[in-house]
Amino acid sequence: MRWAVPVAELRPGPAAQDIPAVPAAPAAGLLVLPVVGVGEVARGCNLASVLWDALQTCGAGLLDGDVLVVTQKVVSKAEGRLVELDPADPEAKVRLVESEAVRVLRRRGELRITETVHGFVCANAGVDLSNVEDGHACLLPLDPDRSARRLRDALRALAAVSVAVVISDTFGRAWRRGVTDVAIGCAGIAAILDLRGEADAMGRELVATEVCVADEIAAAAELVMGKDRFVPAAIVRGVERGWFRRSSVAGEVVRPPAEDLFR
Amino acid sequence: MRWAVPVAELRPGPAAQDIPAVPAAPAAGLLVLPVVGVGEVARGCNLASVLWDALQTCGAGLLDGDVLVVTQKVVSKAEGRLVELDPADPEAKVRLVESEAVRVLRRRGELRITETVHGFVCANAGVDLSNVEDGHACLLPLDPDRSARRLRDALRALAAVSVAVVISDTFGRAWRRGVTDVAIGCAGIAAILDLRGEADAMGRELVATEVCVADEIAAAAELVMGKDRFVPAAIVRGVERGWFRRSSVAGEVVRPPAEDLFR
Numbered sequence: 001m002r003w004a005v006p007v008a009e010l011r012p013g014p015a016a017q018d019i020p021a022v023p024a025a026p027a028a029g030l031l032v033l034p035v036v037g038v039g040e041v042a043r044g045c046n047l048a049s050v051l052w053d054a055l056q057t058c059g060a061g062l063l064d065g066d067v068l069v070v071t072q073k074v075v076s077k078a079e080g081r082l083v084e085l086d087p088a089d090p091e092a093k094v095r096l097v098e099s100e101a102v103r104v105l106r107r108r109g110e111l112r113i114t115e116t117v118h119g120f121v122c123a124n125a126g127v128d129l130s131n132v133e134d135g136h137a138c139l140l141p142l143d144p145d146r147s148a149r150r151l152r153d154a155l156r157a158l159a160a161v162s163v164a165v166v167i168s169d170t171f172g173r174a175w176r177r178g179v180t181d182v183a184i185g186c187a188g189i190a191a192i193l194d195l196r197g198e199a200d201a202m203g204r205e206l207v208a209t210e211v212c213v214a215d216e217i218a219a220a221a222e223l224v225m226g227k228d229r230f231v232p233a234a235i236v237r238g239v240e241r242g243w244f245r246r247s248s249v250a251g252e253v254v255r256p257p258a259e260d261l262f263r
Numbered sequence: 264m265r266w267a268v269p270v271a272e273l274r275p276g277p278a279a280q281d282i283p284a285v286p287a288a289p290a291a292g293l294l295v296l297p298v299v300g301v302g303e304v305a306r307g308c309n310l311a312s313v314l315w316d317a318l319q320t321c322g323a324g325l326l327d328g329d330v331l332v333v334t335q336k337v338v339s340k341a342e343g344r345l346v347e348l349d350p351a352d353p354e355a356k357v358r359l360v361e362s363e364a365v366r367v368l369r370r371r372g373e374l375r376i377t378e379t380v381h382g383f384v385c386a387n388a389g390v391d392l393s394n395v396e397d398g399h400a401c402l403l404p405l406d407p408d409r410s411a412r413r414l415r416d417a418l419r420a421l422a423a424v425s426v427a428v429v430i431s432d433t434f435g436r437a438w439r440r441g442v443t444d445v446a447i448g449c450a451g452i453a454a455i456l457d458l459r460g461e462a463d464a465m466g467r468e469l470v471a472t473e474v475c476v477a478d479e480i481a482a483a484a485e486l487v488m489g490k491d492r493f494v495p496a497a498i499v500r501g502v503e504r505g506w507f508r509r510s511s512v513a514g515e516v517v518r519p520p521a522e523d524l525f526r
Contacts, residue, residue, distance in 0.1 A: 212441025
């Protein structure tokens, strides 16, 4: 039984017959579902509860083995990671960015390519003004892996299911135009899948194939979230069971400066 | 009608009742399906026909509006982009890589971070020995956008459906460990979705949001392909109709050196 506790028993709400059927992933494929109907998230809000309500109402549901991808913006808002920023002062954002960065790698106009305290290399130290009230800026969560673990634990308590959580953010890249979503935190799922030592289809050992599945899951989720609609989370359903394990983005994905060729 | 021509009328094969039902994408989500059952692809092989056979047999089918993601390896093999490489000569690969690169950005041991003739920045100029017969190396397609257009046209002729095609390859990244799949060619779908000028959920203009959906689609597809099994293609079903247009990776994703901060 994949819904460990029937929804109708968990909380008052629509009668059981009004709850849409929860779609299952195909046998050998993935389902990527937007979590629609999440309202504005404020400081101190119980994000797990807000997401669980929306998951039930929108029909996506939450099944054992799901990966719930949540955008950094709502995590930061729930954790109160908003600071005031004078909209009349054009240099206030640059000052904030430089104070948030542990290192500035490149400068062009107002753009700073920075290293954050987490070790992420991204534009403007993750300081973001979009989808934030005027006069404020949104900062990255202090510890996105911890945010993911907390959400995962809270969802287990609320929904009696074991899911993985990925916290995603939108990063630019060197050499390629356009942004994509990547994982800045995760819990319960391998950030990196280590295929070294496994054989390729010709039976020879794969020498250097460590796949960052956490980033690929974040990217897949972004395809149903968009930037212009308020869809701050998505479910990736059908991920291989073998990928579920203790992991973190900080421990597996952040490349230490010593092995980095572009810093 | 999404299957413009019933499968059974197109070619002799299993009786119609034996063909698995083609799964539909959920109303507001995506389905990502592996294309299993593709055999070894040899030089000169009709790749569209091979993929179309596998799509019918494995039950994924092919619907109007699908995005077919195909890995570079089978495209290169079908196009004959294999060269001999002496396995007894440890420096042969490095010489081949340096001859394929238009520029070497970084060197570490045998690793070269290179710019290819296409403008891609990637490890070893895309020269690949995995899943290739001993004594050979696989090179990137000469023009992956053209490869995608040809596949798209051939599938339209074979299957009477209008699909988009993404050619994917596995690239490392600066600053982050692990590889992810990205688009090296596309046809019929926006490589970059330009949201500049659209409003965010607060109604303010989004200043710099160009999303590389082609890379996100390639990443989503990789999640069902893996590196160790021979699944060289996947279907991404349910992508927004507004994303389908003429596009190319070379024209939209490759960042010109003049605007690049890391070369």
